[in-house]
Amino acid sequence: xxxxxxxxxxxPDKRPASDRxxxxxxxTIIFILSIIGVISAVMGASQTMKAMWVEDVLSLIPPIAFxxxxxxxxxxxxxxxLYGYRxxxxxxxxxxxxxxxxxxxxxxxxxxxxxxxxxxPTIQTVELFGHRVWLGWLMIAALIYSIIPPLILGRMKxxxxxxxxxxxxxxxxxxxxxxxxxxLAGIFGIVGIAYGYWWSDSVAAILIxxxxxxxxxxxxxxxxxxxxxxxxxxxxxxxxxxxPAKIEEELQRLSWVKKARARLRxxxxxxxxxxxxxxxDEHSLLDRLQQATDVAHRVDWRLYDVNVVPVRSLEP
Amino acid sequence: MRVGLxxxxxxxxxxxxxxxxxxxxxxxxxxxxxxxxxxWHWGGAQQxxxxxxxxxxxxxxxGFTSRSPWKDYVGFTAPYFEESIRVAAPPGTSVKTVxxxxxxxxxxxxxxxxxxxxxxxxxxNQIQSVTGPVAAADWRLQTLxxxxxxxxxxxxxxxxxxxxxxxxxxKRLDEFLHQKRPSLVSMLQQEASQNEIAR
Numbered sequence: 250x251x252x253x254x255x256x257x258x259x260x261p262d263k264r265p266a267s268d269r270x271x272x273x274x275x276x277t278i279i280f281i282l283s284i285i286g287v288i289s290a291v292m293g294a295s296q297t298m299k300a301m302w303v304e305d306v307l308s309l310i311p312p313i314a315f316x317x318x319x320x321x322x323x324x325x326x327x328x329x330x331l332y333g334y335r336x337x338x339x340x341x342x343x344x345x346x347x348x349x350x351x352x353x354x355x356x357x358x359x360x361x362x363x364x365x366x367x368x369x370p371t372i373q374t375v376e377l378f379g380h381r382v383w384l385g386w387l388m389i390a391a392l393i394y395s396i397i398p399p400l401i402l403g404r405m406k407x408x409x410x411x412x413x414x415x416x417x418x419x420x421x422x423x424x425x426x427x428x429x430x431x432x433l434a435g436i437f438g439i440v441g442i443a444y445g446y447w448w449s450d451s452v453a454a455i456l457i458x459x460x461x462x463x464x465x466x467x468x469x470x471x472x473x474x475x476x477x478x479x480x481x482x483x484x485x486x487x488x489x490x491x492x493p494a495k496i497e498e499e500l501q502r503l504s505w506v507k508k509a510r511a512r513l514r515x516x517x518x519x520x521x522x523x524x525x526x527x528x529x530d531e532h533s534l535l536d537r538l539q540q541a542t543d544v545a546h547r548v549d550w551r552l553y554d555v556n557v558v559p560v561r562s563l564e565p
Numbered sequence: 566m567r568v569g570l571x572x573x574x575x576x577x578x579x580x581x582x583x584x585x586x587x588x589x590x591x592x593x594x595x596x597x598x599x600x601x602x603x604x605w606h607w608g609g610a611q612q613x614x615x616x617x618x619x620x621x622x623x624x625x626x627x628g629f630t631s632r633s634p635w636k637d638y639v640g641f642t643a644p645y646f647e648e649s650i651r652v653a654a655p656p657g658t659s660v661k662t663v664x665x666x667x668x669x670x671x672x673x674x675x676x677x678x679x680x681x682x683x684x685x686x687x688x689x690n691q692i693q694s695v696t697g698p699v700a701a702a703d704w705r706l707q708t709l710x711x712x713x714x715x716x717x718x719x720x721x722x723x724x725x726x727x728x729x730x731x732x733x734x735x736k737r738l739d740e741f742l743h744q745k746r747p748s749l750v751s752m753l754q755q756e757a758s759q760n761e762i763a764r
Contacts, residue, residue, distance in 0.1 A: 374736050374743075383732070443732075
């Protein structure tokens with residue numbers, strides 16, 4: 250029997266997926282840090298590279314949010330935080346998304362200004378094994394490197410996100426998968442400079458910052474929606490979650506329940522909230538409520554701390 | 566090729582209106598390689614850099630380093646020469662710190678660095694006979710009868726200034742300057758000794 254205040258425990262059959270997801274997220278962080286390092290090393294005066302740098306820092310947020318979330322979801326509620334620590338993830342997500350949205354906006358405005366004022370980027374040569382090499386070629390190499398690992402990791406993470414019903418993981422996998430477009434725009438930008446089109450650098454940077462803004466806004470929307478207790482949705486956010494309806498159905502199947510209505514919210518991967526039931530009569534109500542709570546929790550593995558509340562009527 | 570000049574010995578020297586100096590010589594050779602001749606324009610830094618920013622000049626020289634605040638407005642070449650300002654002492658003597666020590670310097674740059682470190686600066690026009698610790702660029706110290714200490718006051722990377730975004734031109738210049746790197750120290754030392762004769 251579950252008591253209020255017990256921490257949420259992942260069912261045993263979901264643990265391998267969770268462990269694998271954690272490993273992949275660590276790998277993602279390591280790769281992204283190395284990409285940020287490589288990009289910083291060859292950044293020069295290129296606007297495109299500046300935008301790519303922001304883009305890559307942005308893509309660090311979801312894996313960190315995922316790992317922090319996994320850490321806190323194991324932590325039991327305590328005297329100070331009676332509902333546990335799960336929302337730290339949404340808060341972290343929101344603040345990071347806000348910060349990077351600002352950076353994305355800065356790069357966008359900066360690039361538009363550079364384009365309008367006709368500022369041509371100066372890219373020098375660097376010494377490499379005794380030869381002078383145009384830094385632009387190294388930028389392109391860095392951009393190619395920035396495309397490949399996230400593309401592969403994103404594909405590996407997507408099925409895990411569905412299995413674990415984890416939106417942070419889903420967001421992350423989607424960003425990884427989508428990043429190659431930004432990288433490609435960046436390569437075109439630098440190749441453009443090589444052929445003497447000074448404006449191609451700013452144009453590529455504008456495209457990339459548009460992509461940053463898109464990612465940032467969707468991150469922000471998701472975290473605000475979760476903090477606002479939006480109605481639960483499927484992991485891709487496109488459909489309503491079927492679980493609340495299923496709970497109502499299961500409870501109404503009990504002979505003593507006249508009517509049931511669920512009001513649930515998402516806390517990370519977990520579903521929590523209340524189910525209101527209208528009993529036929531008040532006969533052994535406490536035992537019945539306990540039974541109803543168990544029935545409700547059995548509907549799906551993600552249900553946690555669901556309270557069954559008896560009410561006289563659901564009509565006003 | 567329109568070349569802006571800002572006086573800064575031994576890189577750019579104005580002798581009877583005729584330009585001389587290490588960077589002037591380098592640009593002459595570079596222009597020759599491109600099959601053109603340099604057209605010299607003397608001026609101050611502000612004026613020259615603004616002309617360069619708006620493509621009124623093709624190149625500006627004047628002993629610029631990569632720390633120049635103009636780097637956001639014009640296109641600098643890659644650093645082509647690294648210079649280290651060091652403290653040296655006559656053979657047999659040793660210097661652990663310059664704090665409170667009398668040190669000889671022959672230019673304002675070395676003098677200001679020494680002052681910052683708390684040394685007592687003896688400013689001379691030209692270091693000739695070395696009796697105590699001296700501070701100067703590494704290539705200059707090589708011509709004096711001194712041994713280097715571990716004290717490095719500053720390190721700078723020399724660059725030339727081109728118009729912003731002239732990447733092809735800058736690449737050619739980078740390659741040319743890279744080729745010339747081995748002969749730069751002797752060019753600088755020669756310039757310094759010519760200066761001595763002139764005095």
